[in-house]
Amino acid sequence: MSGRNNLRAVASVLGGVPASRIDAVLDLVGLRARQKDRVRTYSLGMKQRLGVAIALLQDPDLLILDEPANGLDPAGIVEMRDLMHRLTAEGKTVFISSHLLTEVQQICTRVSIINLGELVKVSTIEDLISGHGEFVVTLERAQEALALVKAQPWGKDARLDARGALVTTAPGNRGRDLNLFLVDAGLAPETIAQSTQDLEQVFLELTNSGTGEIQ
Amino acid sequence: MSTTVTSAPAEQMKLHTSKPSFFGILGGELFKISRQWIVWVMLVLLAGVIALPYIITLTVPDVKATIDHTPLLFLTNRMMQNLAILRVFIGIFLLVLTAFVIGLEYQLGTIRILLARGVGRLQLLTAKLLAVFIIALGVLIVGILYNILLMSSLLLIMVGNLNAYNAITPDFWSLAQQYTLTVLISMGVTILMASTVSVLGRSLTFGLSLALAWFAVDNIGTIFLYLAYRLTHSDFWLNVTAYLLGPNLNVMPKALITTKTEIFTIGAQPYVTVDGAHTLWVTLVYAVIFALVAIVLTWRRDVKE
Numbered sequence: 248m249s250g251r252n253n254l255r256a257v258a259s260v261l262g263g264v265p266a267s268r269i270d271a272v273l274d275l276v277g278l279r280a281r282q283k284d285r286v287r288t289y290s291l292g293m294k295q296r297l298g299v300a301i302a303l304l305q306d307p308d309l310l311i312l313d314e315p316a317n318g319l320d321p322a323g324i325v326e327m328r329d330l331m332h333r334l335t336a337e338g339k340t341v342f343i344s345s346h347l348l349t350e351v352q353q354i355c356t357r358v359s360i361i362n363l364g365e366l367v368k369v370s371t372i373e374d375l376i377s378g379h380g381e382f383v384v385t386l387e388r389a390q391e392a393l394a395l396v397k398a399q400p401w402g403k404d405a406r407l408d409a410r411g412a413l414v415t416t417a418p419g420n421r422g423r424d425l426n427l428f429l430v431d432a433g434l435a436p437e438t439i440a441q442s443t444q445d446l447e448q449v450f451l452e453l454t455n456s457g458t459g460e461i462q
Numbered sequence: 463m464s465t466t467v468t469s470a471p472a473e474q475m476k477l478h479t480s481k482p483s484f485f486g487i488l489g490g491e492l493f494k495i496s497r498q499w500i501v502w503v504m505l506v507l508l509a510g511v512i513a514l515p516y517i518i519t520l521t522v523p524d525v526k527a528t529i530d531h532t533p534l535l536f537l538t539n540r541m542m543q544n545l546a547i548l549r550v551f552i553g554i555f556l557l558v559l560t561a562f563v564i565g566l567e568y569q570l571g572t573i574r575i576l577l578a579r580g581v582g583r584l585q586l587l588t589a590k591l592l593a594v595f596i597i598a599l600g601v602l603i604v605g606i607l608y609n610i611l612l613m614s615s616l617l618l619i620m621v622g623n624l625n626a627y628n629a630i631t632p633d634f635w636s637l638a639q640q641y642t643l644t645v646l647i648s649m650g651v652t653i654l655m656a657s658t659v660s661v662l663g664r665s666l667t668f669g670l671s672l673a674l675a676w677f678a679v680d681n682i683g684t685i686f687l688y689l690a691y692r693l694t695h696s697d698f699w700l701n702v703t704a705y706l707l708g709p710n711l712n713v714m715p716k717a718l719i720t721t722k723t724e725i726f727t728i729g730a731q732p733y734v735t736v737d738g739a740h741t742l743w744v745t746l747v748y749a750v751i752f753a754l755v756a757i758v759l760t761w762r763r764d765v766k767e
Contacts, residue, residue: 256493259486
């Protein structure tokens with residue numbers, strides 16, 4: 248059957264779903280142009296979007312999607328991500344379960360991390376990925392700067408990251424003051440940015456999943 | 463994209479409160495069936511199979527003389543042959559259709575879409591069966607009308623008029639009605655059998671294979687049972703043939719209809735004499751077992767994947 252006929256069949260079961268609603272959801276999921284094509288000719292991403300279209304027929308306020316990006320190619324992932332953003336822009340709540348944390352980071356506003364069936368953390372993405380008040384400083388004489396900063400009471404935990412950038416807290420937790428301190432010491436930074444973590448790192452930390460080494 | 467997905471409040475409320483209804487499910491099933499190409503392909507093939515005997519008749523010598531001299535006998539024989547052909551080939555059509563309607567939904571997993579919206583498993587099965595029964599009835603009626611059209615065409619080609627119809631007596635109509643009733647009984651139990659094996663296997667492949675094999679096996683099975691009788695000289699093997707579904711359906715018109723005309727049937731028949739009541743009881747027992755198995759399996763087994 249075609250994509251449109253699949254929607255018509257479900258609409259018939261539900262009753263009270265007008266044809267205009269089918270048009271609207273086909274538009275929303277970007278399948279209007281392919282609505283008359285047989286579903287078996289659809290890509291996996293298109294089939295996933297058809298599934299979302301079926302879920303949208305009754306105009307729900309809440310959608311629960313299980314691994315919506317699973318098995319999709321990069322283009323399909325982007326399409327699915329855009330669809331999620333359109334849905335949330337319409338005021339709908341979209342609840343996603345996924346193992347693709349980079350996708351979750353780009354799509355979601357709030358996440359719940361579950362480990363071995365236990366809820367470990369519920370937080371906004373922003374809070375989770377922001378570093379612990381640290382800054383990443385790129386500068387020429389990083390080793391010298393590290394020694395200097397570590398001698399300060401606010402910089403005891405300073406370190407160099409894998410790319411040789413200085414990672415440190417700032418005096419008074421203000422990046423401007425850190426910049427002034429380094430300039431006064433003759434170590435003018437090239438860039439200063441707030442340190443962030445990606446969701447994968449946060450997940451591994453929270454779930455004590457370790458380094459992924461094979462035991 | 464600028465499409466607004468959220469509908470107006472009144473419409474949204476209507477959409478939110480929409481719930482599956484039995485007739486909605488039935489409509490959905492009929493809609494899905496109408497959109498399956500295999501259904502239309504099978505109907506075209508069925509039309510061809512029904513027309514084939516008429517084409518062959520055109521080439522048979524002395525048909526014109528038979529129509530002229532014994533029009534009632536000609537029409538009676540042709541009516542029974544045509545109904546027998548309808549019984550067999552509509553039966554095959556129904557086996558495939560039922561396996562598709564029930565088995566494919568499980569196989570593709572689309573049944574979960576319906577169940578997730580509050581459709582009951584038994585409610586869905588009932589709607590599917592009713593949809594198939596409606597189509598079966600429609601196909602039978604259209605098949606009979608198609609036969610009348612073909613017969614009229616045959617008469618016009620062979621003798622140039624439809625005067626043969628004037629020879630039809632009330633007995634002819636009585637025979638036609640009783641024969642049609644046996645066709646309907648056969649269609650009903652065929653649908654139940656195909657639905658049971660489809661529910662059992664929860665797959666189109668399994669349901670279709672077993673449904674198509676059923677009648678082939680119990681028709682051919684009579685030969686093996688007869689061989690067993692010849693080897694053992696025990697009547698047990700012959701008596702068993704009286705309880706096979708296919709042979710009972712095959713012999714039902716002959717066993718049930720009392721008329722001077724020899725009743726035409728197709729397929730293997732039991733190797734012992736059975737009466738009309740026997741064929742009806744055996745068929746009823748099969749139908750009840752099929753229905754019970756389908757209902758209990760659907761009711762007790764959850765759909766998880």
